[in-house]
Structure formats: structure tokens, C-alpha cells
Amino acid sequence: MADDYILSLKNISKRYPGVKALDKVSVDFKAGEVHALVGENGAGKSTIIKAISGAIEPDEGSIFFEGREFKKVAPIEAKNMGIEVVYQEFNLAQSLSIAENIFMGNPIKKRGTVDLKATEKAAGEILKNLGVDIDPGVKIRDITVAYMQLVEISKAISKKAKVYIMDEPTAALTEKEVEILFKLIRRLKEEGALVIYVSHRMEEIFQICDRITVMRDGEKIRTLNAKDTCRAELISHMVGRELSESYPQKNRVFGDVVLKVENLAGNGVRNISFGVKAGEILGFGGLVGSGRTETAQLIFGACRREDGSIFVNGAECKIKSPGDAIKYGIGLIPEDRKNQGVVLDKGIDWNITLTILNRISKMNIIQKPAENQISQKYFKDLEVKAPSLKQKVQALSGGNQQKVVLAKWLATDSKVLIFDEPTRGIDVGAKQEIYKLINELAGKGMAVIMISSDMEELLGMSDRLIVFSEGEITRELDKSEYSQSKVLELASGKK
Secondary structure (H helix, E strand, C coil): CCCCEEEEEEEEEEEECCEEEEEEEEEEEECCCEEEEECCCCCCHHHHHHHHHCCCCCCEEEEEECCEEECCCCHHHHHHHCEEEECCCCCCCCCCEHHHHHCCCCCCEECCEECHHHHHHHHHHHHHHCCCCCCCCCEHHHCCHHHHHHHHHHHHHHCCCCEEEEECCCCCCCHHHHHHHHHHHHHHHHCCCEEEEECCCHHHHHHHCCEEEEEECCEEEEEEEHHHCCHHHHHHHHHCCCCCCCCCCCCCCCCCEEEEEEEEEECCEEEEEEEEECCCEEEEECCCCCCHHHHHHHHHCCCCCCEEEEEECCEECCCCCHHHHHHCCEEEECCCHHHHHCCCCCEHHHHHCHHHCCCCEECCEECHHHHHHHHHHHHHHCCCCCCCCCCEHHHCCHHHHHHHHHHHHHCCCCCEEEEECCCCCCCHHHHHHHHHHHHHHHHCCCEEEEECCCHHHHHHHCCEEEEEECCEEEEEEEHHHCCHHHHHHHHCCCC
16 A cells, blocks of 8 residues: 555445445545545445444455554544544534534543533634634524534534545535635645545535545446546546536526515515516525525515515415415425425325325325325426335435425425525436426426525526625626626625
């Protein structure tokens, strides 16, 4: 093994009943590099991460770390060696503060007890270095998904590790926060750490990574120098086929205004006014906490509205709860798919019909034929990849979970659909399916609002764009005015 390889996998295999998750995978990782792992969902990336971190035991092969050979690594052993993982799925204690979560398992003590004041001070320094302006004493349950992601990153940084594995670390972050994270990653690299970077965002891979290992169907396809390849070649290796253009062609005709809001206020936003037409995809851009998601929550009745009016097809709506929003034909596909969009331990059919129980029930008893008919229709229409409708949603890929969330709202005959980060944590092939579905819904006359922190996605999918900053709309942009620099400038507060 070469001296500059801090970590190597040699012929690692892992099998589950009916599935070969990894098949004789060998990869070498250098100290002081950013090494990308790419591939569609199910390619084997997560299994590699789990093998390195000790979450699973490989069936075959060896792991070499700093020259020492291991047939398996226990989780505590991996941490003691200096391996830290920032998982896509958060592992945070909701009832504890940000500071307590950052130093969980590694508390700062004074005379044998946890020194909360020192803990908050140390956490504050880490957050400050990340460019995060938030009180470290705030409880996790009171912060957004984006801030939760930054807390997870801060947890890993606090350990001063030798290897950092980051699984979709920017999925919930905006351009500004991504820039801050990349500065941190470059600093870790300069200090000699290895950063293993997993992301579905191609532009990030080429911006931050030195080498790229492509996985497909549990096998390593190849390792490439980032400077020697391109997006098209990389995607071709990942999916095993050529993909068409990223965003679907739009041949839609807009109708009348379906959703209109006037002077909306509450949940941290104020003076929000706009309209969305039938057949239109309206994009919401801005930084985390700028008012994008907060506005969606107000419209959907998930948070209390202090002022303003909401109209659907010209009629004013009295929305005080999500149930009211559903009655008026408004659906919300939330940013946090796993915790707010689906019930993971229930079947696909159960999830699809969750919002229409009154329609498929008699005397409070669900009519199974009606449940099966409706869930089967959307299961088929959206091409959900699963063995049956009874498959638990937790066993599905991110893209198929998102399809189940979408099916749930299509079953309500929604007139307006709000997509909050619709492709977060979804691979490049599944993204195109989601884009196609959104475009088809708009083509059938639905009014669509799309919130996204992925600038390329936001500009590529939306017909018109509203940019938020500090709880207000800074400007509305037509397609002819689109540019990343202009959106970022407006998101920073310049009107």
C-alpha cells in the first residue's frame, strides 16, 4: 500500500438477502485529498461508508487504515482512529441544545460535571468559523433542517478527526452556506485530513473534489481525476447510459391565477404578495431562513398567519390548519421528506391514501378495495419502483419515497402543489424523473411553487422566480432576467 494512502478498501464485499450491496470493491484514499463517491441510489456508496465507520461488517475483504489491516472495524474503534461521518439522516437529540449536540459523547467538564457555559462558548466558536449566526443554546427541535445539517457538520469538526465522511452535506444548504462549507473542507484538506464526499450535485463534485470514484450496482466502475473528466462522462459511468438534457422542454400555456396571496405576514415573514397561474412553475429563491419555507408553511396552515389573505381561484380561503389547506386544494411536499412527508414504517398504499381517509372510509372503517384502487393508480402512474404496495416506505430509495409523497397529494386532487427542496438527497437519474413529473403536472394545469437551494435546478425548472431575503420579497424575476449572480445578489438583501 502506498505511503500516502491513509485509507484503503481491498476486495470488500457485502451481501444481504437477494442483494449484493458491494462486490469486491477496492478503493484507495489519500491523506489531504477530497475524494468523491458518486453513483445512483443503491449503487453501494452508503454501504462503503458503513463499512469504513464500523456500522456494518463486510463479508469479505480488508480495510487498511494508516497501514494497519482490519477485517472489520467497530464503530467506537473507527471514532478512536479518527473517522467521523456526517450522515444525510440526522442523528441529533431534539430536546437538547445545539451546543450539547455538538459535544455529545465528548463533553466539556468542570470538576466532574458538564460545564454548559464552556460548552456553549466552544460550540459558538465552531459555529462562528462555519459562518453560522445562531445561539448555541437553542434546542434542536426549534431549528430548521438546514441548521440541523450545519450542527451535524459542527459535531464532526469538534472531534478534530483524520477522516471526514460527508454524505450529501449540502442537500439542505443554500449557495452562501455551501461556499462556507467548501472553505472549511479546503482548510481540512490543507491540514492533511481526508474528506470523502458523497453528493448528487455534479457542479459541487467538480468544484471541491480531487478524485472521483464511480459506483454502480455494488461495483466500483472506476476512479478518475476530477480535472480529467466532465459531467457528461461522469453521469454516463454512473447510470450506464446516456441521459438526455437535465431539464424537460416546456411547451405549456398558462391559465388564470389559481393561488394569490396578499400582504401575508407571520412565521417570520411580512408583506408577501404574489400569484401563481395554472400551468406555471413559480420558483422561490433565497438563503436559509429568508422566508421561502416560512411562506409555504403559512399558505399551508402549518404556522399561524398574523395578517394577509389567501385566495384560490378568486375565492378567499380561511386557512388555519393543514386540513383547511387540503380542503381548498393546496398540497405541500415538505423539505424533510422522511419526518414530515411519509410514515416510514407503513406501506406505500397506507401513505398514498393518508390524506383522503374520509373518502375511502365508511363508518370510520377504511374500505380496502377503494384504498387499493387509488393507491394502485398512482403507484402505476408515477412508476414507483417497489415489489408491491405493501412495501414499507423506509425500504425505498429517496426518489421513490418522493414519488410516494407526491402520490399522496395527487390523490387529493390538489389545485396547487408546493415542492420544498423536491430533489434533496435524490440521485441524478431519479432527479430527471421528478423534474418530468413536476413539468407534467404543470402541463395539466396545476399551479406549482418550487422552493430549491440548488441554483441550477431553480433556474432550470421555474418559469418565474421570486427571491426572498430576511422575511421579505426582494424582487420577482422573469426568465429573461435569470442569472445566478443576480439571484445571489438579491438573496443577500439588495433590492
